[in-house]
Amino acid sequence: MPSETDRPTLWRELRSWPRSVQLGFAGLAVAVFAATFVLEPLYEPDFPDRSEWPEGTIPDGIAVGEPSGGPEDPGLPEGVEVYQGEPLWTAAFASDGEEVAQVDQGALRWADGRIALERDGEDVWSYGWESYRPEVGIAGEVVVISEDLREITGEEYDWPGRRDTVALDLDTGEEVWRDQDASFVSAFADAVIMTECTGAQDDRIGDCTLYSRDPADLSVQWSTPTYASAQTATDIAWTGAPVPDRLLVESYPTGHGDRTVDVYEDGESLLSVPTRSSAAISGDTLIVYDEYDDNPADECIATLAGYRLGRSEPAWEIEAMTRKSDDYASCGGLPTAEARDGKLPLTIDGVPSIVDVATGETVWEAPTEGQAIALGPDAATLVTVDWEAEADNLIAFDTATGEERWRANAVFRSDDTTWPIGSTLWLYSGGDTWGSSAHDVYAYDLATGEGVALPGDAAYFVPGRIVTITGATHPAVRNVWPTEIW
Numbered sequence: 001m002p003s004e005t006d007r008p009t010l011w012r013e014l015r016s017w018p019r020s021v022q023l024g025f026a027g028l029a030v031a032v033f034a035a036t037f038v039l040e041p042l043y044e045p046d047f048p049d050r051s052e053w054p055e056g057t058i059p060d061g062i063a064v065g066e067p068s069g070g071p072e073d074p075g076l077p078e079g080v081e082v083y084q085g086e087p088l089w090t091a092a093f094a095s096d097g098e099e100v101a102q103v104d105q106g107a108l109r110w111a112d113g114r115i116a117l118e119r120d121g122e123d124v125w126s127y128g129w130e131s132y133r134p135e136v137g138i139a140g141e142v143v144v145i146s147e148d149l150r151e152i153t154g155e156e157y158d159w160p161g162r163r164d165t166v167a168l169d170l171d172t173g174e175e176v177w178r179d180q181d182a183s184f185v186s187a188f189a190d191a192v193i194m195t196e197c198t199g200a201q202d203d204r205i206g207d208c209t210l211y212s213r214d215p216a217d218l219s220v221q222w223s224t225p226t227y228a229s230a231q232t233a234t235d236i237a238w239t240g241a242p243v244p245d246r247l248l249v250e251s252y253p254t255g256h257g258d259r260t261v262d263v264y265e266d267g268e269s270l271l272s273v274p275t276r277s278s279a280a281i282s283g284d285t286l287i288v289y290d291e292y293d294d295n296p297a298d299e300c301i302a303t304l305a306g307y308r309l310g311r312s313e314p315a316w317e318i319e320a321m322t323r324k325s326d327d328y329a330s331c332g333g334l335p336t337a338e339a340r341d342g343k344l345p346l347t348i349d350g351v352p353s354i355v356d357v358a359t360g361e362t363v364w365e366a367p368t369e370g371q372a373i374a375l376g377p378d379a380a381t382l383v384t385v386d387w388e389a390e391a392d393n394l395i396a397f398d399t400a401t402g403e404e405r406w407r408a409n410a411v412f413r414s415d416d417t418t419w420p421i422g423s424t425l426w427l428y429s430g431g432d433t434w435g436s437s438a439h440d441v442y443a444y445d446l447a448t449g450e451g452v453a454l455p456g457d458a459a460y461f462v463p464g465r466i467v468t469i470t471g472a473t474h475p476a477v478r479n480v481w482p483t484e485i486w
Helices: 010-014 019-037 149-153
Strands: 089-093 099-103 106-111 114-119 122-128 135-139 142-148 163-169 175-179 182-187 192-197 208-213 220-226 247-251 260-265 268-274 278-282 285-290 301-308 316-321 343-348 351-356 362-365 371-375 381-385 394-398 404-408 417-421 424-428 441-445 451-453 457-462 465-470 476-482
Touching: 089 099, 099 476, 135 182, 142 149, 142 182, 149 163, 163 182, 163 192, 247 278, 260 285, 268 285, 343 362, 351 371, 351 381, 371 417
Parallel strands: none
Antiparallel strands: 089 476, 099 106, 106 114, 114 122, 135 142, 142 163, 163 175, 182 192, 192 208, 208 220, 247 260, 260 268, 278 285, 285 301, 301 316, 316 343, 343 351, 343 371, 351 362, 371 381, 381 394, 394 404, 417 424, 424 441, 441 451, 457 465, 465 476
């Protein structure tokens, strides 16, 4: 998806820890999630009252709310206007945790404890659960729901445990298949990745098998022996993205104290790297990066290493600079660790640079200091931030000539993120400390620098779509926007 970045998260690691540890962090995770996006009333698990909706309007009959403060909101950078285009569709929600996806069969709504297909304003089918938020994913013509089996049966927990996984026909809600052997389950559009174990975790490959199965009937597409904690490290949108050609899988061979990242292609392991760092794949190179620097007293540094597939030692290692926070209390992260056309934008010794992922060599440098944040198509444009500029702080350079293509004003802080998609550069800025800014998702035309702000606050991201929240009171409104708007 933004590639839904391939960064392993704390939650992804917690899933490999003993259940008692997982439960201890669950409350904290929920609180952080709520504070990140928007402060709204307490969670309400029920669906909104459909009597308040105009008849037959799912999902496009609800007006999009105005951004708080209106178009003159002082938080907007100079020259950036509120986007005037229409959302692809909108829907009202009763609680922050609800999500919706449009499928051929209707609108699939996922709330706490329940998933339902709606068509013409009516429930066609619904399915409920009582366990803590299960794994849910659309895979082909089924929706896959995977719950911790222990929460259902109350059985003793024996690592790595098992899950109760059911596939429901998207059109009818009828059960297509059920599995209770897998320990970890990830649903892609064209495959369900499962780890099935016969033994406990003992730092040995072979007691468990990693399967790729057809979501229609669970038939095996490929399989390979693995560790007990093997699970996908590639972030997955629940709305159904296909399995990437090179699949990242992470394992914790001896528990949460270590971590191994594998790259698989059609079931064959191309590379295995012991690392606690995040990872992303670009062509035949695995990029391993540690962007956590807890000492802003000196320079803020992110370390990166490139591993060629089939080789156990890194082909290159780089120290890239990140930005200190405005109060100098912390270090920010990399604006992106996703390569584009085999190139990666990094800041080397204070200079915005382009690094060739295959060799680790710097192939281009900007003529001024600043922060490299994104590359345009074919790496023909490098977008940078001038941290010292009070205006026109976003600068795009032509990498063929070194000349400026355009300048624009942007709100971009030390820990903000970029996603270049086609001809559109997306910037996600969290606003103030509490995330209450009305405009925290910005888009810039990579060709001209023209900028717009989406109304509302970022909610979640799905392939080819960005979802925002508008409306200060329940039912809040979700607005779904295309990721390419130029």
